[in-house]
Amino acid sequence: MVSTAIRSIYTNGLSLGAAVAGGFVFSALDTPIPWLLGPLAFVAGINLAGFRIGCPNGTRQVGQIVIGTAIGLRFTPDVATIVLGQLHWMAVAAAVAVVLGGIGALIQIRIARLDPATAYFGNVPGGMAEMLTLGDRFRAEPVAVALSQTVRVGIVVVTVPVGLTWLGTTGGDLFSLRSIPVDWSLLPILVAGCTGSAFLLNRLGVINAWMLGAVGFAGLLTATEIELSGLPDTFLILGQLLIGAALGERFDREPMRRAPRVIVGAVLSTIMLLIAGIVLAAAIGAVSGIPLTTMVAATCPGGLAEMSITAEILGLGVPLVTAYHITRIVLITLVTLPLFRMIQRRPAA
Secondary structure, three states: OHHHHHHHHHHHHHHHHHHHHHHHHHHHOOOOOHHHHHHHHHHHHHHHOOOOOOOOOOHHHHHHHHHHHHHHOOOOHHHHHHHHOOHHHHHHHHHHHHHHHHHHHHHHHHHOOOOHHHHHHHHOOOOHHHHHHHHHOOOOOHHHHHHHHHHHHHHHHHHHHHHHHHHOOOOOHHHOOOOOOOOOOOHHHHHHHHHHHHHHHHHOOOOOHHHHHHHHHHHHHHHOOOOOOOOOHHHHHHHHHHHHHHHHHOOOHHHHHHOHHHHHHHHHHHHHHHHHHHHHHHHHHHHHOOOHHHHHHHHOOOOHHHHHHHHHHHOOOHHHHHHHHHHHHHHHHHHHHHHHHHHHHHHHO
16 A cells, blocks of 8 residues: 555656646747646656556646636626627537537547447547546447547647647737736635635536636626736646646557557547637637637637637637637537437437
């Protein structure tokens, strides 16, 4: 038992050390969102090389609370009005994601020869934990579901920030942000409120509770013009580092070596989702006047935390981007199970 504890401390320390090193290297290379991509690349690289390392329990959750707090501080009354005016487009984007996830499942059935449940829950762009839980009800293969979801998020997180940087890194004057000064005497109250809200939502079984709790508490304060404190830049770096390390931890050499067809299918499905997201972003942007870069970040099939970080660092109207991804994940989680049951019953009719 002592040796197990020592090994856990060693692997956890190694993963966090690799994450810090990756952040510094990518920052020196001046890559987009270096403190997310650097830790992701270094931790994933070590795992894919066969040296399995893991992150401490709660790594991703702490990162999500930090990033959620930073995002919530962007929800000024003017921005909240703009976000509410986009709700119908958010629903359209979520519906498109569900349909394309189903098409991606057909690709996986054909290429990787997966059973329908595994293919479906592996390709619908919802949260990984939620898709694994839903898939388990239909005996979906958890490794294949997790691998498909990991490949999708990994591709999006690596390619979209680079592409958006090439297109231009501003969300426009519509999303110009007023910085809230850091008040070290009130900062603990802000952090405690965001953390407590996250724990409460988690106890209630809310999806993505750790991030949504923090976003909700900080966003409510900001929207009602109650300014306790801003968030120091080092906190934002820490949040990115923790989420990047946790995402890199998901990459495992053995499942990837055993399932090349699953990876190929996931790549093709992700490319299809990305192309559709870009087309949809251009259409919504043309109608609503929202800059293309902001809409691409909002409609691409990445994870909530990862794409919110991308929007935050690149200045792409983070409240709107976050709202799009929250809406997508919530609607997908609500409709995925009944939709799959309906599809499953059809052949027997």
